[in-house]
Structure formats: structure tokens, C-alpha cells
Amino acid sequence: MMPTLSRADPSLLGRWWWTVDRWTMLAIATLIFFGYVMMLAASPAVAERIHTARDIFILKQVIFLAAAGVVVVGVSLLSPRGVRRLALAGCTLALVLTALTLVAGTEIKGARRWISVPGMSLQPSEFLKPCFAVVAAWLLSEGLRETTRAKRLAWPGLALLIAGLIGVLLKSQPDMGMLAVIIGVFIIQLFVNGLNLFLVAGLIASAIGGAVAAYFTISHFRSRVDRFLDPSTGDNWQVMRAQEAFGAGGLLGRGPGEGHVKDLIPDAHADFVFAVAGEEFGLVICGLILLVFAFIVLRALSRVLNDHDPFVVLATAGLASGFGLQAFVNMASTLRLIPTKGMTLPFISYGGSSALAVALGVGMLLALTRRRQNGDLL
Helix, strand or coil: CCCCCCCCCCCHHHHHHHHCCHHHHHHHHHHHHHHHHHHHHHHHHHHHHCCCCCCHHHHHHHHHHHHHHHHHHHHHCCCHHHHHHHHHHHHHHHHHHHHHHHHHCEEECCEEEEEEECCEEECCHHHHHHHHHHHHHHHHHHHHHCCCHHHHHHHHHHHHHHHHHHHHHHHHCCCHHHHHHHHHHHHHHHHHCCCCHHHHHHHHHHHHHHHHHHHHHCHHHHHHHHHHHCHHHCCCHHHHHHHHHHHHHCCCCCCCCCCCHHHCCCCCCCCCHHHHHHHHHHHHHHHHHHHHHHHHHHHHHHHCCCCCCHHHHHHHHHHHHHHHHHHHHHHHHHCCCCCCCCCCCCCCCCCHHHHHHHHHHHHHHHHHCCCEECCEEC
């Protein structure tokens, strides 16, 4: 007979089980299941095209997603203080490794974002998204506790300084999509923190100004924007095939294994996995995937509506919005609603760095949204 966990169980595992949001965990498990299904659908054709073992991507993704599941559960056991400490260490290490990519990184498609490690290519900037969101939440919440104006401004100023450093590093790689997500999350946190709407509008205007400057100074970025605005100005072959895949899939899809887009698009198992889902499983499954992402974000935000700890509220807002923005960027670029961007669909696209970084963020989210009493974990 399998042991059961009682509400009176004082152990760490017992307290975790009765305080963690099990609905969110079910949603995450659903995404991981979709990730396995999509690797079975998309990766064999990609492996054959590059003349490697047919099941190599499947086997690697099984390991990546299994590790991601362990990370989600392990990190969700932490207290808010533990989450903060982990984020500080993770943000520091990710900043160092992101800087290292500029001098010792592997160049792929004109960008230096990866460091080669045995069995995979590590993208350190992936870990900046969840870790900086928590660090920024801590700095902003510390500012709220100060009694003098100078000290109240000093803590957010430090967060802004770190955001600027991240901006310089990501622009140098370049990785404008990652930068846009991180800056977008930071602006959301500033808004939640009570920043004046006029100042928020000013920050948004500054971000738009930065994007305009990047258009004129970064050829890679300019090329993608031009191809989005006018498809005749460059190569839009992958995006067009993705559009055709959604049209061919219709409402219910061609059926598992019956799609053709995975045989055509080089990144069908990664950046364009949503197109494979659209062709083989149709609008219904694509809609379900979208709803699962929306549920995780809204569920996390609803769990902290009445929380009185500013750090928990700000960190949850940052982690949830970052998770949702990453999913939006992937799906929107596949549907050609925004310029194409090589950003993975959380837990569904192939990729070790992405799976582990998303798992870290979701684990932190689960830890912060556990039911607490008087500020302490139950």
C-alpha cells in the first residue's frame, strides 16, 4: 500500500504537499506531456535531415524534461527567503556567464549566446529571466521599507543599474528578444510597485526608443523587422511554411505523424514547434496549449492578490509575466504576429537551457505562491 500524506504531517514533504498549488503543478505536468508528444512528432525528421541518430533529440529531451520536473519540485520546497538567496546566486552566476559568451561563446546564426558544455549548449541569459525578476522584486521591496526618500530611491536605482548591465550584455550578443522580455517584466514590476503612470509611460517610450536605435545599429535586428513589415525584402521561407502548416491543420489537424512542416523547417522541434502542433493536432490542441499557459499565469497572480509581503507580490508578478511573455513571443512569432524571434515555447520546445531555466522560474513561482500563515510557510 502506498503511503499517504496527512495534513498533520509536520515533515517538509508533508507541509509542501498541502501548501503548494497542485492545480498549477497539474498544468505544468500537462505542458511537459505536450513537450514529450511534440518531440516524438517533430524531432525524428530533424535528426534525419542533419544525418544523426533518429531518436537523439527525443532521448535528450526526455532527460531535459525529467531534470526540469525535478528542478520544479526541488525549488518549490524553498521558503521565500530561500528563493531570494537562490535568485541572487543565480543572477550573479548568469551575469558572469553571459559576459563570458562575448569572449568565449559559440557563435550560431550570427549571435554569441551559448557556451558549449558536455551534451548541450548552455545559454546563460535564459537564467537571467527568472533570477533577475526575483532580485528586482527584492530590491524594490527593500526600497518600500526605507523611511527616507534617498534610501527609498537607492534600492530601485540599484535594480535599474543591474537592468542596464543586462541590457548592455544582451545587446552585445545580440539578443533583442530576450532583452525585450526582461525589460518588459521589469517595467511590469515597477508598475506593480506603485510607480507613477507617467513614469511608466516614459520607460515604455524609452524602450521603444531603444528598439528604434537598435533597428538602425544592429543589422540582424533590422533584417527581421524589415522582413516582418515587408516579406518581399528577405527570406521568410520558414515563417511562410509555418503559416501553411496552421492552414493545413485546420480545426482537428492532419493527425499524429501526418504533418509535413517538420520535414521542411530546420527548427521545427524548437522555435517552430507550435506550427507542428497546429498542423498535426489542429486549432483545438493549439487553443488548449494557449489556455494552459494563461491558466498558469492567472492562477499565480490570483494566489497573491491578498498577500501582504511586497517581495512575494513583486516576485510573483515578475515570474508569472516573464513565463507568459516567453510563451507569447514564441507563439506570436510563429503566427507572424510579431517579427520572428528564436525563443522557445516553455516545456514544449526542444532545449536543455530553456527547459531548466523555465523550470527554475516555475519552481520559484510555486514556492512563492504556497499558502502561508503570518508570513511563514505552513
